[in-house]
Amino acid sequence: MSRNWFITGTSSGIGRQLTEQLLARGDRVAATLRRPGALDDLRATYGDALWIGQVDVTDTVGLRSVVDAAFAALGRIDAVVSNAGYGAIGALEEFADAQIDRQIATNFTGSVQLARAVIPHLRAQGGGQFLQIASALGQTASPMTALYAATKWAVEGMCEGLAMEVGAFGIKVTIVEPGAIRTDFGSRSADAAAPMAVYDGTPVDRVRKMSADYPVRGDPVKMAAAIIRCVEGGEAPLRLLLGSDAWPRVTGVVQARLDAWHAQKDVAFSTDLAPAS
Ligand SMILES: NC(=O)c1ccc[n+]([C@@H]2O[C@H](COP(=O)([O-])OP(=O)(O)OC[C@H]3O[C@@H](n4cnc5c(N)ncnc54)[C@H](OP(=O)(O)O)[C@@H]3O)[C@@H](O)[C@H]2O)c1
Incomplete structure (x- = not known):
């Protein structure tokens, strides 16, 4: 069965791969990106099966109008992929304020506003699937990724609540949690903070030195x-964890978190108001 898709950030990496495949x-794709020329080759091969919209996801008004135009052009959109994003990499203290604002505006607010723009259309057509490309760093964190991870934890929370809000309309939500993938993420797209010497010799420094040789396994x-299989299968899991690096990391961190909460159970139950007498 052929489907119609809407994807943000299709100029490279996962977004481009999804679009190509x-x-x-034989599916139709409304591909959005900041640099429309990046899809000229696909347009030449696939013609009208590829609808291209130019938008920066931090432009909420532009995002809303490109979503409206895509639904008008394709009629129905079965799956929406909130993919556009990048990594601001560095210790939290090292970033300029503008770097922090841009990271949140792109990875978090852009995803929130995309969801808000597509929900009325998905509801009107009787359902669909919203997929959020989050990260294994939406469940974990490490030195140098506090800011990036915070945006991915934020979209995890957004999607978990959203799934409960819109399930009644036939709208399914899937959070994709990949480990490291070989894309432009770690090179062209990365936004590095200016290193502060005070972190020399700390875990920040060790991760900074290691990052250049980090063995990226994700294809x-x-x-x-x-x-694509996750949409085709029709099951629409709330979470899709991808990558042999992500799986042990996320399951280990979540298990350790659960163990820590169990160890605090008595404290948690000791803080309620006394029952009314
Ligand atoms: N690669 C990894 O290791 C990894 C792991 C887990 C999760 N992810 C997530 O996967 C998603 C895709 O990243 P990728 O790995 O495919 O990296 P990528 O090759 O750098 O692709 C990122 C895409 O997002 C676009 N983008 C960035 N900011 C944008 C904005 N403000 N408005 C519109 N488009 C914007 C880029 O467009 P331009 O070409 O215009 O810059 C590009 O098309 C991201 O959400 C990332 O956080 C990546």
Whole structure:
């Protein structure tokens, strides 16, 4: 069965891979990006199966109008992928204020506003699937990723609540949690903070030195294929954890969190108001 998709951030990486694979299968794609020329080759091959919209996801008005135009052009959109994003990498203290604002505006507010823009359309057509590309860093964190992880934890919370809000309208929500993927994420797209010498010799410094040789295992072709299968399968899991680096990390961190909460159970139950006499 052929489907219609809407995807943000399609100029490279996962967004581009999804677009290529979907078009090759015979699906239609409303691909949005900041640099529309980046899809000229696909447009030449696939013609009208590819609808292109230019938008920066931090432009809420532009995002809303590109969403409206895409639904008008394609009629129905079965799956929306909130993919546009990048990593601001550094210790929290090292960032300029503008770097923090841009990271939140892109990864978090852009995702919130995309969801808000598509929900009325999905509701009107009787349902659909909203997929949020989060990260294994939406469940974990590490030195140098506090800011990036915070935006991915934020979209996790947004999606978990959203799934409960819109399920009644036939709208399913899936949070995709990949580990490291070989895309432009760690190179062209990364926004590095200015290192502060005070962190020399600390875990921040150790991660900073390690990052250049970090063994990225995730294949964008296979990651995109897994995301497509998740929509095709019709089950729409709330979470889709991808990557052999992500799986042990996330399951280990979540188990440790659970163990810590169990150890505090008596404290948690000791803080309620006394029952009314
Ligand atoms: N690669 C990884 O290791 C990894 C792991 C977990 C999660 N992720 C997530 O996967 C998603 C895709 O990243 P990727 O790995 O495919 O990296 P990528 O190759 O750098 O692609 C990122 C895409 O997002 C777009 N983008 C960034 N800011 C934007 C904005 N303000 N408005 C519109 N588009 C914007 C970029 O457009 P331009 O070409 O115009 O810059 C590009 O198309 C991101 O949400 C990222 O956080 C990546």
